[in-house]
Amino acid sequence: MSSMTTKKVTCPKCGAESEIKVYKTVNPTTDPAYREQLLNGELLKFTCDKCGGVAQLRYPLLYNDMKNNFMVYYIPEIDRETLTDEVLEREYGDLEGITRRLVPGYNELKEKIHIFEANLDDKVIEVVKAALKDVVEKRTGEEVTGGYFSKYSVAEDRIGFTFFVGDEGEQFVQTTRLEIYNKSAAVAAAEPADPADRQFFLIDRTWARSALYKYKKSKAAM
Numbered sequence: 001m002s003s004m005t006t007k008k009v010t011c012p013k014c015g016a017e018s019e020i021k022v023y024k025t026v027n028p029t030t031d032p033a034y035r036e037q038l039l040n041g042e043l044l045k046f047t048c049d050k051c052g053g054v055a056q057l058r059y060p061l062l063y064n065d066m067k068n069n070f071m072v073y074y075i076p077e078i079d080r081e082t083l084t085d086e087v088l089e090r091e092y093g094d095l096e097g098i099t100r101r102l103v104p105g106y107n108e109l110k111e112k113i114h115i116f117e118a119n120l121d122d123k124v125i126e127v128v129k130a131a132l133k134d135v136v137e138k139r140t141g142e143e144v145t146g147g148y149f150s151k152y153s154v155a156e157d158r159i160g161f162t163f164f165v166g167d168e169g170e171q172f173v174q175t176t177r178l179e180i181y182n183k184s185a186a187v188a189a190a191e192p193a194d195p196a197d198r199q200f201f202l203i204d205r206t207w208a209r210s211a212l213y214k215y216k217k218s219k220a221a222m
């Protein structure tokens with residue numbers, strides 16, 4: 001089941017206070033409509049009654065997909081003071097067979113949902129993304145500032161990402177064959193899922209960089 005509460009927020013545009021619904025947990029199995037609203041941005045959208053101003057809400061939200069056996073906890077940086085690793089481990093540390101991830105932003109939350117719903121390994125996805133980021137930087141001669149998993153098709157034999165390139169953050173789609181995903185599993189295996197052995201942790205660009213580095217080093221030593 002999903003759960004929610006209410007909270008007072010101050011409009012960032014006009015300063016008026018309003019009371020809003022805050023979702024603590026979203027369970028897509030029992031509430032598929034919430035899943036839709038989360039992915040299309042409606043669930044975390046704030047519209048001020050007074051001025052009509054719109055903003056994106058940022059608060060901790062646990063996405064608990066029981067059918068696909070994964071949990072993604074979206075915890076904005078500011079809330080990490082209260083939702084510490086200790087708290088998370090105490091609450092969710094001993095669940096069997098559930099993939100658990102922590103994300104610092106809404107875009108990362110959406111990406112994880114897409115990855116796990118496609119039954120893919122986010123560690124391997126991050127490795128492929130890191131490798132393709134380099135390809136895009138070579139091709140465009142510009143810096144890639146971010147990117148997300150955006151395509152997966154067995155029929156077309158493609159896996160792909162949308163990257164943000166240069167100062168303007170222009171979108172650049174780069175795809176590759178599924179074989180690259182399969183080959184990257186060995187690279188992902190070079191890095192422990194979480195060195196501190198926590199159950200909720202980040203799998204991101206920094207993690208993938210470390211996996212790639214360790215894998216290359218182990219190859220060079222052979």
Ligand SMILES: [Zn+2]
Binds near residue numbers: 011
């Ligand atoms: Zn307002």
